[in-house]
Amino acid sequence: MSKIGVFICHCGENISATVDVERVAREIGGMEGVAHAIDYKYMCSDPGQTFIKEAVKKYGLDGVVVGACSPRMHEPTFRRACAEAGLNPYLCEMANLREHCSWVHEKSEETTEKAIDLVKMLVEKVKKDKPLESIKVPVTKRALVIGGGIAGIQASLDIANTGHKVILIEKDPSIGGHMSQLSETFPTLDCSQCILTPRMVEVAQHPNIKLYTYAELESLEGFIGNFKARIRLKAKSVNYSTCTGCGACIQKCPVKKIPSEFNAGLGTRTAIYVPFPQAVPNKPVIDRVNCNYYKRGACKICEKTCQVGSIEWDKEDEIITEEVGAVVLATGFDVKGADFFPEYGYGKFKDVLTGLQFERLASASGPTFGEIRRPSDGAIPKKIVFIACAGSRDPAKGIPYCSKICCMYTAKHAMLYQHKVHGGESTVFYMDIRAGGKNYEEFVRRAIEEDTVNYIRGRVARVYEKNGKLIVKGVDTLLGGQQVEIEADMVVLATAGVANCGSEQLAQKLHVSYDPYHFFAEAHPKLKPVETNTAGIFLAGACQAPKDIPETVGMASGAAVKVAALFSNDELVREPVVAVVNRLAPPLYSTCVGCFMCETACPYNAIEHEEIKGRDGSLIRTIARVNEGLCQGCGTCVAFCRSKSIDIQGYTNEQVYAEVMSLLND
Amino acid sequence: MKIGYYPGCSLTGSSREYNESVVALAKALEIELVEIKDWNCCGATAAHVMNEELSLSLPARIMATAEEQGLTEVVVPCAACYNRLKMTQHELKDDDKRGRVTEILKMPYQGSLNIINVLQMLDVYGAENIKARVTSPFAHKVACYYGCLLVRPHSILQFDRVEDPQSMDSLIRVIGGSPMDWAFKTECCGAGFSVSRTDLVAKLSGNILKDAADRGAEAVVVACPMCQSNLDMRRGAINKTLVQPIDIPVIYITQAIGMALGIGATELGLKRHFVNVEL
Numbered sequence: 001m002s003k004i005g006v007f008i009c010h011c012g013e014n015i016s017a018t019v020d021v022e023r024v025a026r027e028i029g030g031m032e033g034v035a036h037a038i039d040y041k042y043m044c045s046d047p048g049q050t051f052i053k054e055a056v057k058k059y060g061l062d063g064v065v066v067g068a069c070s071p072r073m074h075e076p077t078f079r080r081a082c083a084e085a086g087l088n089p090y091l092c093e094m095a096n097l098r099e100h101c102s103w104v105h106e107k108s109e110e111t112t113e114k115a116i117d118l119v120k121m122l123v124e125k126v127k128k129d130k131p132l133e134s135i136k137v138p139v140t141k142r143a144l145v146i147g148g149g150i151a152g153i154q155a156s157l158d159i160a161n162t163g164h165k166v167i168l169i170e171k172d173p174s175i176g177g178h179m180s181q182l183s184e185t186f187p188t189l190d191c192s193q194c195i196l197t198p199r200m201v202e203v204a205q206h207p208n209i210k211l212y213t214y215a216e217l218e219s220l221e222g223f224i225g226n227f228k229a230r231i232r233l234k235a236k237s238v239n240y241s242t243c244t245g246c247g248a249c250i251q252k253c254p255v256k257k258i259p260s261e262f263n264a265g266l267g268t269r270t271a272i273y274v275p276f277p278q279a280v281p282n283k284p285v286i287d288r289v290n291c292n293y294y295k296r297g298a299c300k301i302c303e304k305t306c307q308v309g310s311i312e313w314d315k316e317d318e319i320i321t322e323e324v325g326a327v328v329l330a331t332g333f334d335v336k337g338a339d340f341f342p343e344y345g346y347g348k349f350k351d352v353l354t355g356l357q358f359e360r361l362a363s364a365s366g367p368t369f370g371e372i373r374r375p376s377d378g379a380i381p382k383k384i385v386f387i388a389c390a391g392s393r394d395p396a397k398g399i400p401y402c403s404k405i406c407c408m409y410t411a412k413h414a415m416l417y418q419h420k421v422h423g424g425e426s427t428v429f430y431m432d433i434r435a436g437g438k439n440y441e442e443f444v445r446r447a448i449e450e451d452t453v454n455y456i457r458g459r460v461a462r463v464y465e466k467n468g469k470l471i472v473k474g475v476d477t478l479l480g481g482q483q484v485e486i487e488a489d490m491v492v493l494a495t496a497g498v499a500n501c502g503s504e505q506l507a508q509k510l511h512v513s514y515d516p517y518h519f520f521a522e523a524h525p526k527l528k529p530v531e532t533n534t535a536g537i538f539l540a541g542a543c544q545a546p547k548d549i550p551e552t553v554g555m556a557s558g559a560a561v562k563v564a565a566l567f568s569n570d571e572l573v574r575e576p577v578v579a580v581v582n583r584l585a586p587p588l589y590s591t592c593v594g595c596f597m598c599e600t601a602c603p604y605n606a607i608e609h610e611e612i613k614g615r616d617g618s619l620i621r622t623i624a625r626v627n628e629g630l631c632q633g634c635g636t637c638v639a640f641c642r643s644k645s646i647d648i649q650g651y652t653n654e655q656v657y658a659e660v661m662s663l664l665n666d
Numbered sequence: 667m668k669i670g671y672y673p674g675c676s677l678t679g680s681s682r683e684y685n686e687s688v689v690a691l692a693k694a695l696e697i698e699l700v701e702i703k704d705w706n707c708c709g710a711t712a713a714h715v716m717n718e719e720l721s722l723s724l725p726a727r728i729m730a731t732a733e734e735q736g737l738t739e740v741v742v743p744c745a746a747c748y749n750r751l752k753m754t755q756h757e758l759k760d761d762d763k764r765g766r767v768t769e770i771l772k773m774p775y776q777g778s779l780n781i782i783n784v785l786q787m788l789d790v791y792g793a794e795n796i797k798a799r800v801t802s803p804f805a806h807k808v809a810c811y812y813g814c815l816l817v818r819p820h821s822i823l824q825f826d827r828v829e830d831p832q833s834m835d836s837l838i839r840v841i842g843g844s845p846m847d848w849a850f851k852t853e854c855c856g857a858g859f860s861v862s863r864t865d866l867v868a869k870l871s872g873n874i875l876k877d878a879a880d881r882g883a884e885a886v887v888v889a890c891p892m893c894q895s896n897l898d899m900r901r902g903a904i905n906k907t908l909v910q911p912i913d914i915p916v917i918y919i920t921q922a923i924g925m926a927l928g929i930g931a932t933e934l935g936l937k938r939h940f941v942n943v944e945l
Contacts (some may be wrong), residue, residue, distance in 0.1 A: 341831030348847065396828065462829070464849030466880075471849070546887055 002033035002127045005050055005061040006119060008097070009043035011070035017116045018107040024067065024097075028119050030544065033127055037060045044074050049081040053275045053462055056085035061260065063126035064092040070099050087176045088131035090576065090650060095122040117663060128655045132576040137629045139225035140325035141567040142167065145508075149177020151541025151547060151556045152330035153199050158560030159328075160208035164567050167322050168203065169215040169231055172261075174279035175200050177332055181262060181356060183363035183370070185225070185549060187443035188413045193278060193365060200280040218319055220510050222623045223629040224536030225325045225572050235315040237286035243310040243526045245283045249302035251272065258290050260367075264357040265425055265565040266375055267367035272302045276365060277282045286311075325537050326563045327510065328522055330556065331503060333542035336391045336399075336495040341603075344390065344493055350376040351470060352463060355409055362416045374490055378520050381424065381489035384417055385472045386410045387460050388430040393494030399496045403546045406494035411444045413492060414453040417657050427486055428453040429474050436546070456484060463491050497546035511604060512537055519545050521529040527618075530559040535606070535632070539560050577632040579606070579638060581624045592623040598637035606630035607637065667791050670737035670779075671699035672728060674747040675707050677728040680899075681744075681891035683877045683935025687920035688743050691931045694924070695795045697787070702732045702740065708750040713857040719770060725754035726767045733873055736893040739780040741787045743920075745890035746814040748763060748783045749823070755781065756822045784920060785818060785833045786825070797841055801928035803842030806945055808885045808922070809878035810834040810845050812852050813893040828852075834887060834919055841926035848881050850874040868903040873895045875904060885945060886916045894918065898940045915943040 010016035021039040029037035029598050040048050043066060055061060064087065066078045067098065071094040079089035095118040105111040115201045133226050146154045148170030156168045168175070180200075182192035203209055216228040253270035260269040260588040262276045269275075271291040272284045292299035303311040323512070335356050335533040337346070350372045353361070361373065374381055390412050392403040407430070414426040433443040433455070447453045460474040476482045499518035507514040512532040513521040520543050523531040530538050540556035541547065547555070581592050588620045589612050599607040610625035623647070626637070638646050638653070647653055677685035690805065692699045705728050714721035728750065732740050742748040758764045758777055768775050786797065812831045820828035829852065835845035853874055856867030875897060878886050888894045897904075897916040905911040916939070926933040936943045 065929075342827060462849065464877075466849070466877075 001065060003035040003053070003059055003061050004033050004063040004065060004126055004641040005055045005059060006037040006067065006123065007043055007055075008037070008039035008066045008119070009048070009066065009348075010039065010041045011043075011069060011098055011102075012041065015068070015102040015115075015294065017100040018105060018111050019097060020112040020547075021115075024115050024119060025111055025278050027116050028123065031123055034109045034123060035061060038230060042134050043068050044077055047590065049077070050636055052078065052081050053085040056082060056087050061087065063123075063129060065095060065119060065120075065122045065126055066075045066092065067095040067115065069098045070094075070096050072547075091126065091129050093120045093122045093126050093129070093245045111360045120662050121659040124658040125655045128652070128658050129650070131648055135574040135576050135578065135628045136571045137225050137574065138571055139226070139567060139569055140323050141165070141321055141323070142568075143303045143326045143328060143563050144169070144217075144227070144229050144322065144324040145328045145330060146331055147177070147330035147541075147543070148172075148175030148203075148211075148213065149330060149541065150179040150199075151332065151543070151552045152177070152197065152328070153196075154553045154556035155328045155330055155540045155560045155563075156203055156209050157199065157206065158557050159563050160206045161488075162209065162560075162567070164564065166206075166209045167212065167324065168209055169212045169217065171214070171216050172275065173214050173236070173273075173285045174281070175203060175213060175274075176278075176280065176287065178356070179549060180276065180278070181363070182359050184412065184416060185367070186408045187437070187439040189412070189415075191364075197278045197280075199575060200278070204280045211281075213281060217506065217509065221328065221603075223606075223627065225534040226629060227324045227327060227536065227564070229322050229324055229327070231320050233318040235288075235312075235317050236283075237288065237291075237312055237315055238284055239310040239312050239315075239640075240281065240283050242308045243283045243306075245274075245281075246307070247274070247284075247456070248305045248307070249311070250284055252301050252305045254299065254301060255290055255292055258287065263367050264354065266353075266357055267359050270630055289305050316646060326538065326542050326566050328538045328556075328559045328563060329506075329510070329512070329532070329543055330540040330559075331499045331500050331506065331529065331543040331545055334500045336498055340397070340495070341362075341390060341493060343461065344387065344491065345470070346493060347536055349463070349470060350374070351381070351489065352493065353401060354493055354550070355406065355413065356495075358413050358492045360410075362413070362420070370420070372490075379489070380421055382421075383425045383486065383488045384414075384427070384490045385460075385470075385486055385488040386414055386426065386492045386494065387472075388428060388494045389459070390493035392494075393431060394401040394496075397496075399498070399517070401545075403433060403494075404434070404499040405497065405546055406606045408433075408437070408440055408548065410492075410494045411435075411447040411453070411628040412596065415447045415451050418447075418451040418453060425454070427456060427472075427488075429456050429458055429460050429472075431457070431459065437550070438545065458484070465648065497542065503543065508535055510534065519543065530555055530562055535567065566658045574628070575633070576628075577648060578628045579626045579633065579635070579646050579648050581610075581626060583640070589621060590623045590645060591641050591643050592641075594622045594624065595642060597640045597642060598646060601636045603634065603636065604630050606632075667696065668698045668700055668764070668779070669738035669782075669787065669791070670732050672700045672705055672732070672740050672742045672747060673701065673749070673832070674705075674742065674744040675710075675852045676744050676746075676891040680895055684743055684891050684894070684918050684920065684939040685926050685937035686769070686933065687918055687929075690929050691788075691920045691924050694799065694927050694929055695761075695788075695792045695828065697791050699741070699921070700735075700737065702728065703735060704731060707746045709815045710746050710750065710803060714753075719766065721750070722754050722757055722763065722767050723770045725751045726775050727771050727773070728756060729755070729779050729781075730768075730771055730773045731775070731848075733776050734773070739782065741782050741784060742891070743891075744783045745783065745813060746892055748781065749815040749818075752783045752823055755779070777848055780887065783825070784818075785837065788834060788837055788919070793837075793840060796923060796927070800926045802926060804838070804840055804922055804926040805844075805943075806884040807844045807846055807882060808887045809848050809881070809883040810838060810839060810851065810919075811874065811878070811889050811893060811897075813888070813890045814852065814854050814857070815892075816889060817852060834889060836918050837919060837923065838842055838887060841923055843926075845887075846881055846883060848877055848883070850877045856863075857892050857896070860892075860896055860900065864900065864903050868901055868907050871900060872904045875912045875914070876908060879914055881912055885914055885943075887917050887919050887922050888916060901941050915939060915941045915945070917943055917945075
């Protein structure tokens with residue numbers, strides 16, 4: 001017969017104020033198989049824990065039930081106490097008398113009876129508990145960082161500086177991301193390149209970082225501590241070990257009119273190109289879609305120009321496999337562009353720009369070397385209108401969320417314009433000014449008060465061209481809804497920040513969840529902002545939601561700490577609450593029939609095929625096996641299993657059945 | 667092809683030419699229009715600002731009648747009627763409102779009808795047909811004017827791109843015309859203020875016509891009787907507000923297509939306009 005110890009906690013008055021705890025202890029004490037039942041004011045305190053430890057030894061308990069708060073709060077505490085007394089910690093269970101009972105009911109007879117029932121259920125469950133051992137998995141102490149923007153750069157450097165190896169992959173020919181495209185940064189107006197490029201160089205030179213540019217993740221298999229990443233190294237068509245980065249090939253390339261991605265389409269580049277002068281690595285790749293040789297089979301001027309023979313025409317994409325223990329996703333964001341704002345004429349009128357394009361105009365490394373000039377005719381705009389919330393906070397556009405960074409960068413844009421074009425007039429149409437951040441509000445006030453930017457609260461209905469001017473029709477809601485019409489020379493749309501294209505597919509490759517807008521989902525909105533709900537995969541930066549540079553850097557460092565903490569262990573210990581497929585003695589081996597319905601049901605790819613072989617090596621049967629490193633214990637497979645061959649350890653069908661039956665047997 | 671037909675009041679009165687051209691075009695495209703028997707007014711602009719129950723009951727009766735007559739799809743050429751029927755359908759998804767309205771109507775209302783406008787009908791049942799039957803291509807530069815009611819509110823109508831609709835433009839392309847890019851596609855013409863504040867309508871409609879004329883439109887093409895009458899019938903008042911009078915005609919999309927298909931001017935009602943149609 002079982003010898004169960006039951007310990008009822010008053011939780012100060014949290015439980016005892018509404019539940020008659022003494023009666024609970026008394027009645028449970030009379031249950032079959034209960035050897036000892038007491039109540040105490042603070043079970044989690046040192047004396048409380050001592051009661052449990054002593055009782056385990058004194059009565060030789062083979063199971064413990066603590067009726068107290070939520071197991072989320074103190075299950076580890078009580079399990080540790082039991083383990084110290086020599087009892088397998090998984091033979092200790094908690095009945096939640098606080099959140100599930102005392103906090104949600106009035107003081108009454110029924111409340112006490114419910115508490116008794118809750119404890120009774122757990123007593124019946126504990127009787128069926130089996131000792132479990134926690135799962136240990138080895139850790140590969142090498143991290144994969146996907147995306148080489150500021151988030152990926154920061155995460156890589158932070159992880160590398162803890163002494164662990166990092167593999168950083170970037171899909172473009174250079175690292176740097178959106179931050180390298182920015183002119184000055186709010187709220188201090190320090191030059192983006194000046195603060196970023198040293199970090200880019202540091203990444204390239206760090207002994208612990210292996211950088212793959214022009215590379216994309218092909219697939220990711222495995223589980224926390226033990227991932228296998230297949231990485232596609234796209235053919236650069238240039239041998240980087242011999243290329244000196246002299247740039248002669250770029251100068252001679254005859255295909256010169258390709259819209260430059262780095263300049264957000266405002267400048268052009270060649271087919272063999274380095275995205276920008278400060279690129280890391282500062283060596284070119286050939287864009288095969290636009291290269292004359294790949295298109296028509298002739299040209300090869302770059303090959304003739306190259307002094308060191310670095311052009312590799314026949315180079316193919318290469319797939320490499322890297323083993324890593326953790327992954328940091330830092331794939332960033334994109335901005336809404338062409339054709340999303342027909343009412344604002346974007347894509348039709350050359351002088352209607354996105355915020356990112358304005359950054360390039362204002363940047364010293366941009367197509368106009370930092371002078372604000374109209375793309376249409378090169379004239380300096382005398383009047384400029386900035387439209388905040390272009391797409392953002394607009395359910396009709398399918399983007400109900402706030403893109404967060406636009407208020408600040410619009411203020412910065414207007415400020416930069418006023419600084420660069422003396423006597424220019426700038427107007428900002430806004431819905432609300434969201435300037436939450438250190439020195440942010442002051443920055444916006446400075447734009448309004450010192451730089452005399454005209455802020456109009458209201459939305460713009462339409463932008464159209466008339467006699468070479470852009471007519472901006474909007475409304476001033478602070479002046480009684482008066483209609484406003486401005487003849488502008490340039491219009492800048494603070495377009496919504498959206499998930500990067502391909503983020504959905506990437507999320508599916510990695511088995512991380514994403515929100516309706518394809519941003520990657522954090523494990524908990526408050527307490528686990530850098531974790532995903534796939535163990536070992538972390539998030540950094542705007543791939544999770546639009547965010548500014550300080551926040552991105554903070555998050556990247558947060559993700560790096562999580563990775564470092566993971567790598568501080570040689571082995572990972574996991575709760576053994578995982579699914580297991582039963583195994584029986586031959587000739588049955590298992591009740592599993594090998595239908596693999598569980599495999600289709602499992603969201604974590606944890607189901608493997610196990611071949612049962614005879615002594616002569618012949619295959620007897622193939623059954624399912626659960627990879628305990630991957631399994632998250634969700635139980636979906638249990639529900640799917642037609643032959644009832646899978647159980648969750650610690651929550652077996654038998655245990656849950658016992659709990660339910662304890663209620664029915666009254 | 668058989669579709670239910672709700673002409674509405676305008677099409678039997680001030681906008682007879684719209685009705686005539688819809689009917690003539692449907693015939694040419696072998697679309698059989700089955701007019702709802704015993705239809706009533708949709709309540710238009712008056713009812714929904716005066717009395718909610720009335721504004722829902724009038725369109726609900728039309729739809730209930732159509733359902734009773736076994737129709738599943740109804741084409742509604744008038745933009746205001748189309749808007750009111752669609753809005754009512756949406757409102758009556760609420761059980762409470764539906765209960766009240768069926769109580770008033772004393773007849774069952776399913777809400778199962780598919781309500782479409784003329785552009786949708788032409789797109790779904792006609793596009794290929796039209797292309798094959800064009801005899802005299804409509805080689806004109808025109809401004810397609812959608813107005814307010816055809817595309818708004820987008821969340822309920824779910825028709826075309828709300829700020830820059832394209833459906834009429836693509837129909838014009840099918841018949842060989844060149845729709846132009848202009849600024850007043852969905853601006854308000856003044857609508858029902860035509861009678862009470864003709865001055866306002868003259869100003870608003872004037873803005874629309876002026877932009878179309880400035881950009882070299884030979885005609886304005888519409889799919890709403892209210893817009894048409896404001897831009898056409900009020901031309902005298904409009905021209906008084908302008909320095910340069912405008913004489914470009916305002917025709918229905920069904921008339922434009924009818925012309926391309928070689929249907930006669932009388933059949934299309936082209937002689938009923940205030941501003942002469944000489945295209």
